[in-house]
Amino acid sequence: MSDIVRRDPRKEWIARNRLHPEHFAVLAELGGEGASPSEWIGPSGLIRRNPRAVGFIGPNGIKRIDRSGGQRGAQAAQGRRSQAGPTRRSVAIEEPAFLIAVVPDLAGGRLSSHDRDLLGLARQLADADPERPGAVLALTFGSHKETAFGDAGIDRLMAFDEAIFDGYAPEARLAALQAVERELAPRHWLLPDSSLGGGELGRRLAVRLGERAATQVWQVEADAEAPSGWRCTARASAGANDLRRPLPRVALALAECAEPVSETHHAARPLTLSQPLPEAFTRIEDGGAVAVDPAGVALAEAEFILSAGNGVRDWDAYHHAARTLGATEGASRVAVDDGFMPRDRQVGATGTWVTARVYVAVGISGAIQHLQGIQRCDKVVAINLDPGCDMIKRADLAVIGDAGAILEALVARVERERQGAEEQRDVA
Amino acid sequence: MSHDTTKQASGGLDVAVLVSVGRHPLTARARRADHDARAVELALGLEAARVRLIHAGRNDPDSEAALRDYLGMGFASLTRIDQPAGADVLPALLEALREAAPQLLFTGSRAETGEGSGLLPYLLGEALGWPVVTGIAAVESVEGGTATLLQALPRGQRRRLRVRLPALISVDEAGPAPRQSAYGPARRGTLSAETRPAETDDALAGWTLEPARARPKRLKIVKASSARERFKAAAAKAEGGGGQVLTDVTPEQGAEAIFTLLKEEGVLRH
Amino acid sequence: MLDILLPILIFSALALAAIGAVRRIRLWRQGRPSPVPVLRGLAAVPRRYLVDLHHVVARDKVMSNTHVATAGGFVAAMALAIVVHGLGLAEGVLGWLLLAASATMFAGSLFVARRRRDPPARLSKGPWMRLPKSLMAFSLGIFAVTLPAVGVLPADAGGWLVAVLLAAVVAWGLAELVFGMTWGGPMKHAFAGALHLAFHRRPTRFSVKRGGEGRSTGLKALDLDDADAPLGVEKPADFTWNQLLGFDACVQCGRCEAVCPAFAAGQPLNPKKLVQDMVVGMVGGSDARYAGSPYPGKPVGEHAGDPHGPIVAREGTALVDAETLWSCTTCRACVEECPMMIEHVDAIVDMRRFLTLERGETPNKGAEVLDNLIATDNPGGFDPGSRLHWAADLDLPLIADRGEAEVLLWLGDGVFDMRNQRTLRSLVKVLRAARVDFAVLGNEERDSGDVARRLGDEATFQRLARRNIATLSQYRFDRIVTCDPHSFHVLKNEYGALGGDYEVFHHSTYLHTLIEAGALSITPTALGRVTYHDPCYLGRYNGEYAAPRAVLEALGVELVEMARSGYRSRCCGGGGGAPITDVPGKQRIPDMRMNDVRETGAELVAVGCPQCTAMLEGVVAEDRAEIKDIAELVAAALGDDATPAPAASDTRRTTEEVMG
Structure with missing residues (x-):
């Protein structure tokens, strides 16, 4: 169905003229198949009215009555709905002038927002000259769950999914990148400067290629004087300084270095190397993950803290909740003083200053020292009986009620979610 | 008194730690660099190891005070390779390391001054032909030419690695918290200077280093396809300014609201 | 025969x-x-x-x-x-x-x-x-x-x-x-x-015929310029001979034990046992023959030492365990009470100095606090350039802009603490109401060095003290006023040895002189039953018991005294770095102090120390008495019409007349 609305001035005129003999017929036609007339002539010749059918539901969910006669709400809404998903322009680069190689982290098997930002940056570099566009080549290691590579701005996709690349395999991965370098010689190598992914691999690659990589890059601008045509700004001196230099061949960029691709769809055409990879000599062996109890994670490092205070009665249930949620345990001073929690778990100005993304305060009223200690937390959730306490004022979300019952319900909710996810996995 | 003397007696593993002069993020005062100090702490935790400290850099009062902070962790001496300002310390370090030939070399993940690119461990590893492992939180054992290490993953998780010696281990903030630097040993310890050829870092000299600018906060870009959506995005209430308070809800409703927030923030593991 | x-x-x-x-x-x-x-x-x-x-x-x-x-x-x-x-x-x-x-x-x-x-x-x-x-x-x-x-x-x-x-x-x-x-x-x-x-070793603590205070409470400075001088006390023989003599004089009456807050809280410290252990160490042998109360939780007979052996072992046990030394709040109650005039606190700090300066074994958050003091000049590690952020709206006069002032207001590290900022605001309000010509150092101020010194880090103390003295020497002022008794004590009694001699007033003393001089119009308000908690560093260290009470009296307060007040006041638990080293006990010292308060039936405790305020306010209990600094009480009694306008330049003379 075409999205273009064609207007018929005559029909609109009839629709506005309630006395026109064809009025209802036209209204019904304009209102769409589903629209029922609000007025009609009953079998006895009387005019019947259905007041509920008057008007239409507007796009914001509010009922509107259009006295102009053209009750076009339903149709308009339908029309707009089909437009809602912004259509992306499809771009296919058949003969790229050059390649920009990107090695996304694919943390958790999907493109992270950091990866997407980096691909956005790669697109900037590739599309700078519309006459001679380059292609963005993404190299992935190991298995992944990502399906929307094209939407992220990837023209060519090379997957290294052999078992040797799984886990921690910097030597094998480096050998693969070297093979790509030999065969395709990308103009730039871009990697996310993340601590245990691109940050490491990128530095290894730069050293192997003999390039002095730009690290912690957060801005790339065109610069005609630079050899590569680009110059970059990078954090230096552990974040205290900025270093401005021409963009080298290998760059490791921070998150938000560029806007992710949002308007185009790219081909993400699979690509393989013509030569098989040489056997890599490994001196680093991955011994696998070691189980670590989240409760043992240092408070200052934790990103999700379930903190307990005076209002917690059932400590076993609290510990169980922390385990189920996978949260690091914290405590108010009182809970520590009363001996329910060890001293190294104390949060606050006199304990540990925490920087968690989510801080859930269970039964903590929020002494001023405690609030100081959680200043740098992003989201604070409070569970408390007293709606007037200071923690509630600080919290982004506060639930007033018995901490024990709410924690229990939360645990049940999370477990239900997890079961659901598992079943889905089994089905798949 | 000092750790190195006690460790020397037992012989065994030869360990070197590269240390640099750090800089406090708030006051910019010279201090021991955090990552390097953690690397020293990790090295001090090794059984029967001879640990020596090596620094390459400028010789000035500020750096001396910072280097003495490392001595205060229990060392009688530290080797300082004097290099002029703006020198590339890599050749001098390589020369010193080839002479010292340690079995394990510890470094911090990046310097707190200058470029601080974090490339040095990899450059050294490449030039010496040693494997480089990063983000190490603990050394479990060193036996038969192989070290078993624990590498720190996000959220406090750990991964076990085995690496062939000689190897280079780089340490970041996941390393063990460094012990207190004591005034007495710091004052007594000696900084033994070594002179080695210096090479100027010409590339760095050509770039501009300036105090870090605040990065622009990313705006929420609303891809609005209609005027109404654009209006809604523009008129949306700013976030914050008092959170949502749920009173008189059942525990289940409260739990649901919290659950939604936890999901949105992505802190629940699957 | x-x-x-x-x-x-x-x-x-x-x-x-x-x-x-x-x-x-x-x-x-x-x-x-x-x-x-x-x-x-x-x-x-x-x-x-x-x-x-x-x-x-x-x-x-x-x-x-x-x-x-x-x-x-x-x-x-x-x-x-x-x-x-x-x-x-x-x-x-x-x-x-x-x-x-x-x-x-x-x-x-x-x-x-x-x-x-x-x-x-x-x-x-x-x-x-x-x-x-x-x-x-x-x-x-x-x-x-x-x-x-x-x-x-x-x-x-x-x-x-x-x-x-x-x-x-x-x-x-x-x-x-x-x-x-x-x-x-x-x-x-x-x-x-x-x-x-x-x-x-402190001849000045005795009275003399001519009169005078007969008080000597400042810690003795270590000579850091002499590279061979020992850094603190490692073994009994490292004490000076007259310190050993002092330990030997102990009559084991246990008065120190009866007043020691750490002992009462079940922390492993008993001043009497400590002194006896030093005697055991001096003679050589084990503590098995000691016949008094042990350190709580530590049986007698497991520790032994000799004059040239370490007091605190690196591993295992020696004469004394480190946590015994770190339990002390340096409240000086034992010294005040000792009929033999033994200096327990000196000895404890001497031994702490060795642990910190030579071994780097300041426990718990001690090392972090000391690192912060070294790097940022305040124990919390805050940006030293943000010392005046709390007072952005107060327009405090900086002495750097004026070169001189009658009163230099020493703000202390409480500037970083939201609770103490309320006290400071009140004090500023009162000073302005009394038209006192005052100024602050602002970002030039550093921690006084009190905590570093009590934690045994003499080097950091002296560094901070010397820098503060250098800063202070640039300006002219008649006196320093501070609402922190710890800074007060250090500035008054411990900077002298490093070349800084000042007239220093605790704010309660200064407020008392202002009230006496009629510079403040006070409307007494009903505050109910009020008790006053003597801060150790104001009372026992500096003998100021009267002025805070006189101020409260001027406010028309019905003052009830706690069983332990004045020179016998029980510590809040916040001194000597005790909250930082945080040695566990059976109960908490501030809880015991708030029980003392409850026994008086007071609804409000007046305090004069940011440390005491923090410790006592940290007590969670049903119907806990309110905790207010004296400055807050005075500010409240001024009413709202006392405009905190900056003192005009010509008011200085009148203030001087009032002060004279």
């Missing part, structure tokens, strides 16, 4: 005592040298004993009288016995005097015996339990052998058997009281105590 026996007994006891004295002195001299004025010190003993020591002992009237009778009787009896029996000069009144002296001593020993019947827990048992019997043996024996000498009884009354019996009793008494004085035993305190008074 007694005529022959008694001189032999007396002179052999004296001779043995002399040998013992030499041995004892040798033990003390193992310590490091510390020059003292020998003759002047000895000459000062009677006054120090009769005035200063008696002043402390007299806090317990019964015990004081008992001691006067027993000790006075003994000294007189012994002196007379030497003359009467030793030299055989029984003529005239001497014998009668000897009878009177021994009778007095006997009366005293009866009281000693009564106290030993059911002794309080703080008293040591063991050899001390036989002391009343020894005293009685001596006094009765001397009394009996003197009766023939004055002619009440015939010279040969009772025959040789009685004579031998009496001689044996006298010998027992002499052994305990003369020989035991120098060879160890309960009476050691008399010998060592007298010399301790003579050679005390």
